Amino acid sequence: MISQYLFYFLSFVSVMSALMVVFSKNPVYSVLFLILTFFSIAGHYFLLNAQFLGMVHIIVYAGAIMVLFLYVIMMLNLNKEDEPGTTTMSKIAATISGGILMLVLVAATRSVHGMESPVADSSQIGSIENLGKVLFAENGFLLPFEISSILFLASMVGAVFLSKKEIR
Amino acid sequence: MELIPGISTEHYIFLSVVLFCIGAFGVMYRKNAIIVFMCIELMLNAVNLLLVAFSRQWNGADAQVFVFFVMAVAAAEVAVGLAILMMIYRNTGTTDINVLNKLKG
Numbered sequence: 001m002i003s004q005y006l007f008y009f010l011s012f013v014s015v016m017s018a019l020m021v022v023f024s025k026n027p028v029y030s031v032l033f034l035i036l037t038f039f040s041i042a043g044h045y046f047l048l049n050a051q052f053l054g055m056v057h058i059i060v061y062a063g064a065i066m067v068l069f070l071y072v073i074m075m076l077n078l079n080k081e082d083e084p085g086t087t088t089m090s091k092i093a094a095t096i097s098g099g100i101l102m103l104v105l106v107a108a109t110r111s112v113h114g115m116e117s118p119v120a121d122s123s124q125i126g127s128i129e130n131l132g133k134v135l136f137a138e139n140g141f142l143l144p145f146e147i148s149s150i151l152f153l154a155s156m157v158g159a160v161f162l163s164k165k166e167i168r
Numbered sequence: 169m170e171l172i173p174g175i176s177t178e179h180y181i182f183l184s185v186v187l188f189c190i191g192a193f194g195v196m197y198r199k200n201a202i203i204v205f206m207c208i209e210l211m212l213n214a215v216n217l218l219l220v221a222f223s224r225q226w227n228g229a230d231a232q233v234f235v236f237f238v239m240a241v242a243a244a245e246v247a248v249g250l251a252i253l254m255m256i257y258r259n260t261g262t263t264d265i266n267v268l269n270k271l272k273g
Contacts, residue, residue, distance in 0.1 A: 007175045011183050018187055018210055022194035027202055034206050041213050044183075048224045053232055057260075060239050065209065065246050069264045072250045073202060076257050091197060098193030112181070125229050131236075134229040141233050148240045155244035161235070162251035 007047060014040035031069050038062050050126035180221035187214035201253055201263040205246070214240050 017036040024030045038061040045054035124130055135141050189209060194207030216235045223231035253263060260267050 003175060007179065011179075014183070015186055018190045021203070021210065022190060022197055030206055034209065037210065038213065040210055041217055044180075044217055045220055045256060048180075048220050050220050050223065050232055053220060053235055056236070056239065060243060061209075061213075065243060068246060068250055069202070069206065069251070072254065074253065076263065094193060094196035097196060098189055101192055102185065102189035105189065106182070109181050109185060112178070125223060125227060125234060130229055131232055135233050135236070138250055141237075144237060148237060151240065151244050155248050159247045159251040162248070162255050 001049060006043070009042045010040045010047070013037075014044070027073050028070070031066060031073065034069075035062050035066050038066070045126075048126075049123050050127055052128045052131060177221050177225045179236065180217065184214045184218040184221070187211075187217070199264055199266055201256070201265050204265065207247055209246070212238060212269070 014037050017040065020033040021030045021037065024033060038057065041063075042054045042057045045051075046056055072103040135145065191207045191209075191214060193209035194210065195204050198204060198207070210263055219231040219235050219238075223229065256268070257263055
């Protein structure tokens with residue numbers, strides 16, 4: 001029973017803070033609400049028995065990505081409130097199209113069946129041992145793992161190259 | 169650790185849909201490029217949450233491995249995207265995406 005209340009509380013926090021990310025005038029407040037959203041999603045991961053994923057989520061998102069966002073906002077001195085070029089027409093159009101998107105997705109996922117309860121006990125699925133076995137199994141994810149290291153190298157080179165003063 | 173019963177996967181599908189739509193709405197609603205980036209992160213997280221919920225539903229760990237790769241791609245995307253954003257700010261003095269219409273015919 002307590003997990004039900006916890007689920008509704010975490011859902012409320014994540015949806016509300018996600019809305020505040022969009023509607024905050026100051027980008028610094030948006031980042032702080034986004035951190036709150038990430039923590040509540042990490043709580044959802046713990047509720048779903050994905051303990052290791054929850055910890056990695058907190059470390060990667062709240063620890064690395066959000067610090068990067070905050071650094072860029074404070075370095076560019078973006079924490080001003082005005083936002084020119086936003087017309088009422090574009091806001092109305094964004095609201096209508098977002099609402100229609102949600103309508104379509106809810107209508108499409110409402111009719112799925114067989115999602116009432118999990119098929120089996122899955123308390124050990126999210127453990128580090130099991131995930132490592134799946135990741136490095138014989139027919140597992142070894143090649144995508146190596147390719148993602150190449151992706152990181154490329155993005156590191158790209159970020160350094162883009163941040164140079166002059167590109168010749 | 170004991171399995172926590174009670175919450176059906178339908179609830180998680182609905183929550184993920186709501187979070188994804190908030191992210192997509194924010195991309196269309198805001199004109200500040202850095203907040204557009206944050207809304208993209210929000211959409212990625214909604215998809216991650218859905219993957220983990222299905223991982224519990226079907227008792228398989230493959231979806232959680234996919235979440236790792238989504239996180240890796242998100243980290244690389246943020247690093248390159250913020251570098252591009254700093255270049256835009258250095259060249260135009262603003263991060264408004266309305267100034268980025270030079271390719272418009």
